Amino acid sequence: MTDNNKSKFSIDQWQKSFEKETKIDSVDNFINSSDEGIDIKPIYTEQDLHNLEFIEKDSLPGQWPFTRGPKASMYTNRPWTIRQYAGFSTAEESNEFYRKNLESGQKGLSVAFDLPTHRGYDSDDELVMGDVGKAGVAIDTVEDMKILFNNIPLNEMSVSMTMNGAVLPILSSFIVSGEEQNVGKDQLSGTIQNDILKEFMVRNTYIYPPDPSMKIVADIIEYTSKEMPKFNSISISGYHMQEAGADNVLELAYTLADGIEYVRAAKSKGLDVDEFAPRLSFFFAIGTDFFMEIAKLRAARTLWAKIMRDFGAKKEKSLMLRTHCQTSGVSLTEKDPYNNIIRTSYEALSAVLGGTQSLHTNSFDEAIALPTDESARIARNTQLILQNETGVTKTVDPLAGSYFIESLTDQLSKKAWDIIQEVEELGGMTKAVKAGVPKLKIEESATKKQAKVDSGSRVVVGVNKFKNPNEPKVDVRVIDNEKVRDDQIKKLDQIKKSRNQKDVDHSLSELVTAAKEDKNLLEYSIDAIRNRATVGEVSKALESVFGRHFAKSLSVSGVYGKHFEGDQDFMNVSNKIDIFEKDFGRRPRVLVVKMGQDGHDRGAKIVATSFADLGFDVDMGPLFQSPKDVVKDAIENDVHAIGVSTLAAGHKTLVPELMKCLKESDPDNKIIIFVGGIIPEQDYQFLYDQNVSAIFGPGSNIIECAEQVIDLISKNSNKK
Amino acid sequence: MSLADRIYNGERAAIAKAITLVESKNQSDKLEGKKLISELMVKPGHSIRLGFSGPPGVGKSTFIESFGKYLVSKGLKLGVLAIDPSSQITGGSILGDKTRMIEISKSENTFIRSTPSKGSLGGVSSGTREAAIILDAAGYDYVFIETVGVGQSEILASNLVDIFTLIVGPGSGDELQGIKKGITEYADIFIVNKNDGDLKIEASKTQSDYKSAVSYYRNDDINSPLKDVLLVSSLEQTGMDEVIQAVEKIIAYNKEKNEFDKRRFNQLSFWLEEQVKALMQESLEKKLKEEIAVSDLTSQVVEGKIHMYEAIDQIMTKVEKKI
Numbered sequence A: 001m002t003d004n005n006k007s008k009f010s011i012d013q014w015q016k017s018f019e020k021e022t023k024i025d026s027v028d029n030f031i032n033s034s035d036e037g038i039d040i041k042p043i044y045t046e047q048d049l050h051n052l053e054f055i056e057k058d059s060l061p062g063q064w065p066f067t068r069g070p071k072a073s074m075y076t077n078r079p080w081t082i083r084q085y086a087g088f089s090t091a092e093e094s095n096e097f098y099r100k101n102l103e104s105g106q107k108g109l110s111v112a113f114d115l116p117t118h119r120g121y122d123s124d125d126e127l128v129m130g131d132v133g134k135a136g137v138a139i140d141t142v143e144d145m146k147i148l149f150n151n152i153p154l155n156e157m158s159v160s161m162t163m164n165g166a167v168l169p170i171l172s173s174f175i176v177s178g179e180e181q182n183v184g185k186d187q188l189s190g191t192i193q194n195d196i197l198k199e200f201m202v203r204n205t206y207i208y209p210p211d212p213s214m215k216i217v218a219d220i221i222e223y224t225s226k227e228m229p230k231f232n233s234i235s236i237s238g239y240h241m242q243e244a245g246a247d248n249v250l251e252l253a254y255t256l257a258d259g260i261e262y263v264r265a266a267k268s269k270g271l272d273v274d275e276f277a278p279r280l281s282f283f284f285a286i287g288t289d290f291f292m293e294i295a296k297l298r299a300a301r302t303l304w305a306k307i308m309r310d311f312g313a314k315k316e317k318s319l320m321l322r323t324h325c326q327t328s329g330v331s332l333t334e335k336d337p338y339n340n341i342i343r344t345s346y347e348a349l350s351a352v353l354g355g356t357q358s359l360h361t362n363s364f365d366e367a368i369a370l371p372t373d374e375s376a377r378i379a380r381n382t383q384l385i386l387q388n389e390t391g392v393t394k395t396v397d398p399l400a401g402s403y404f405i406e407s408l409t410d411q412l413s414k415k416a417w418d419i420i421q422e423v424e425e426l427g428g429m430t431k432a433v434k435a436g437v438p439k440l441k442i443e444e445s446a447t448k449k450q451a452k453v454d455s456g457s458r459v460v461v462g463v464n465k466f467k468n469p470n471e472p473k474v475d476v477r478v479i480d481n482e483k484v485r486d487d488q489i490k491k492l493d494q495i496k497k498s499r500n501q502k503d504v505d506h507s508l509s510e511l512v513t514a515a516k517e518d519k520n521l522l523e524y525s526i527d528a529i530r531n532r533a534t535v536g537e538v539s540k541a542l543e544s545v546f547g548r549h550f551a552k553s554l555s556v557s558g559v560y561g562k563h564f565e566g567d568q569d570f571m572n573v574s575n576k577i578d579i580f581e582k583d584f585g586r587r588p589r590v591l592v593v594k595m596g597q598d599g600h601d602r603g604a605k606i607v608a609t610s611f612a613d614l615g616f617d618v619d620m621g622p623l624f625q626s627p628k629d630v631v632k633d634a635i636e637n638d639v640h641a642i643g644v645s646t647l648a649a650g651h652k653t654l655v656p657e658l659m660k661c662l663k664e665s666d667p668d669n670k671i672i673i674f675v676g677g678i679i680p681e682q683d684y685q686f687l688y689d690q691n692v693s694a695i696f697g698p699g700s701n702i703i704e705c706a707e708q709v710i711d712l713i714s715k716n717s718n719k720k
Numbered sequence B: 001m002s003l004a005d006r007i008y009n010g011e012r013a014a015i016a017k018a019i020t021l022v023e024s025k026n027q028s029d030k031l032e033g034k035k036l037i038s039e040l041m042v043k044p045g046h047s048i049r050l051g052f053s054g055p056p057g058v059g060k061s062t063f064i065e066s067f068g069k070y071l072v073s074k075g076l077k078l079g080v081l082a083i084d085p086s087s088q089i090t091g092g093s094i095l096g097d098k099t100r101m102i103e104i105s106k107s108e109n110t111f112i113r114s115t116p117s118k119g120s121l122g123g124v125s126s127g128t129r130e131a132a133i134i135l136d137a138a139g140y141d142y143v144f145i146e147t148v149g150v151g152q153s154e155i156l157a158s159n160l161v162d163i164f165t166l167i168v169g170p171g172s173g174d175e176l177q178g179i180k181k182g183i184t185e186y187a188d189i190f191i192v193n194k195n196d197g198d199l200k201i202e203a204s205k206t207q208s209d210y211k212s213a214v215s216y217y218r219n220d221d222i223n224s225p226l227k228d229v230l231l232v233s234s235l236e237q238t239g240m241d242e243v244i245q246a247v248e249k250i251i252a253y254n255k256e257k258n259e260f261d262k263r264r265f266n267q268l269s270f271w272l273e274e275q276v277k278a279l280m281q282e283s284l285e286k287k288l289k290e291e292i293a294v295s296d297l298t299s300q301v302v303e304g305k306i307h308m309y310e311a312i313d314q315i316m317t318k319v320e321k322k323i
Ligand code: B12
Pocket: A112, A113, A114, A115, A134, A135, A136, A137, A162, A202, A203, A204, A205, A239, A240, A243, A244, A328, A329, A330, A331, A332, A333, A365, A366, A367, A368, A369, A370, A371, A450, A592, A597, A598, A599, A600, A601, A602, A603, A604, A606, A607, A642, A643, A644, A645, A646, A647, A648, A649, A674, A675, A676, A677, A678, A696, A697, A698, A699, A700, A701, A702, A705, A706
């Protein structure tokens, strides 16, 4: 009997068989290091459960430390909320879109605002000409907000709003819209993102400097904890970090460290932890690393429970981490886009096995434009099928007890905990963010990922392997930005005519005084909004006290190049650059720019650092430049080329404007223009007609881009 | 119109092209650059040149943004030459200084040029002096030169400007004793930056450390405005008035004492010497490589056929003959 058992369960025997099957002499050769630096072994056994530091093996759902889920019943009682993030054009159009979705089975709303709104500019501001209504819905006044929720009862519908920079006027507009629907603020349910720290790190829709921004966050937590019991005062977000390139440990650690900082900010207002902690919510991204993502959600709950206990929280609800998740947009490709439906399905499953409370699934046209009605329907159905056909809702936390999952959860927890301690030593996240450390770490991680894909060591189906020779044509949502802008300006003019200007001026000056006197700003901003002050006016009033923040960005270097030591293609481009330098007495010089309110800087930063590694001299422009600023930079530094990185659909306004300014400033210039980012195929000809020399879409191999750029510059310089 | 005339006209593109010429390693560019500089030096402008040096990350660019804003708001024209130290193994570089000079770079009254320093001591790069001449001719009231301070390069940097400023951070007073001795000698003004938030106490302490360290160099004239140690926060834009006053005082003082022109004269001599040295070095290297069989002689030394000093003597004889 014992003998029998022994042979049946011998790990040595397994190892021998493994080595025989694989014809490789050591199992160790099958250990893969994950992006997080965790060794992924070919087998996990009971042994791996022995020295767990953070995970308690026999824990149960709905109980300390909540590894297995915040609720005892989880999806068996009520499945996760299908909550699709959407918004575009005018409030009228977005409202219609929302209502259709709700009729088709979506359960909660999640509003995407356009970039001018995010950054506190009205639609008539000259600075935002190319951005109105393009990447979200334009909201200028409470009247727009009311239209947005027309025929959507705010006492029944839970509404999530991704708003951080202009959080005061937007939350105020939401509250006043409720009032005017006869719904008291105590009845409003939903979430405001209100997570400013990650804006400075990765999302880039900040307005004010870090310190006053943190004060605003705390004001909102204070106000909502007293007046809006059903409303989540903040959604502490790691999602954007992963989308910007963070691996799962960085995402987990920085998100929880942000959480710690917000708890401190709220406590500094004199609030008791248990007064506000139950209303803190979280938001994570779910990428393609299937098991890692599941482990991340379990680790997040475990660590947060510990953190909150250390803060002295007593209520169970204060200890449990509740989260929304979104599948990864950056894992989706422009090439062979129907593959994205499959990717999103796996990611959704991962989120659900990890125990998310609500979920957004991306549309397959993610890397092309905002979703169409059709692609949005498929995205939503991905979740409906998961909920209704697969049986995943019938058992709580089905993966608990898996040697692999439990071990992974513990290792992730450990690694994240170490980083959280490092941040604490720096004096907390606000300080770390000001010093720029987290941003730089995330950019480093993003650059590594790019190098892995470009070198082919990471496979992306349809991009660097298994390419589709017959790329399908897909429909694209097109937004007529000029029309949206005109409509918004008309509405603005009308409101400015009909409102009582005296009341507006008065409430704005009260707001300014309150900002100087450190009072809770939400109350004052509600008054101003109720009087029909615009989002831009409220933001500017606060700007007059706090100033506007300009990020001082740092860059990584050498990370990309290191992956390509001895690589033939890499050397080939480097050599071409050396030859250019010999011929022309200096290196090819490229200015990489972001124009308008588009804050997607991942691509631009990666391209800049990689180009520098290849041997270019790269001028990196700051965010939010106008075409005129860009031209001045380009001319003064006598660059050979300008590379425009554009992802938020401003290209058809901003590129022609750039060309015009360039011509005006230096009619004889020989500067080459190329464009990278999200450009739908139907816009290519438009850009070529503007004299754009090359276009590089999502998934471009940077070494190939660089080769094309150096060839173009050389050809142009040889023309003389 | 000739390039020089276009520069006198203040044409942005012409100024930029001219700077490219004087920075270029291409022979015909160099020649053209020399001709241009000779032309421009005949009719100089009136600019005051200020140098800002200091360790990486102390906030030089941020200071220039903050201080520059003040000058620009008074309607003055400001040229900035930022020597960016971020050069790499592959030779390329990321020039990110402008992301720290966002506001002044928007102004019509500024011209901001970054130059990769390509490892030349991390400090001045060849062409900086000529670039300053170009901006001077183009009518800029002030020309700022930002360099990273690492040891030797200060001497070069201080020889480019009318007033040389060392920017340091809070807490850098401790290093003073050893390495920074040389710098204290060359700098006219010391600025302790980042005097804000938690760093304030440390900043004042650094200020007093520097004050006592430079007392040794203060000249006997008790009214001398030189070698003042100032506290600023570039982030919060405090202390800028004191900086402008210090600058104005030093200029007035130096002009009164004839120091101003004397300095420029000495700098010109220094520059001439440097140029000659550079040319000699270049031709020497070329000869050693192309005409003198150094490796043959080395082999002979290794094989024990001749002594090392004999080899050196032989090389020297050949070099001298050829020169
Ligand atoms: C990552 C991401 C984010 C991150 C950005 C993080 C950051 N700091 O960059 C986060 C989560 C913060 C984010 C937020 C938003 N996003 Co987003 N985001 C994306 C996503 C998923 C990937 C972009 C990316 O970084 N890819 C990886 C990099 C390396 O690729 P890349 O930039 O394309 O660059 C490559 C090429 O294009 C090319 N290239 C690019 N630039 C240049 C320049 C040169 C010189 C050269 C040679 C080459 C080159 O080479 C690069 C290497 O291959 C895209 C969808 C997608 N899959 O592309 C949506 C997307 C761009 N986002 C979108 C939107 C709407 C937003 C929001 C405005 C939503 C909202 N309303 O709040 C916000 C606001 C952000 C802001 N401040 O502007 C939309 C834009 C819609 C449109 N164009 O019509 C997209 C297309 C998604 C969608 N379909 O809805 N986003």
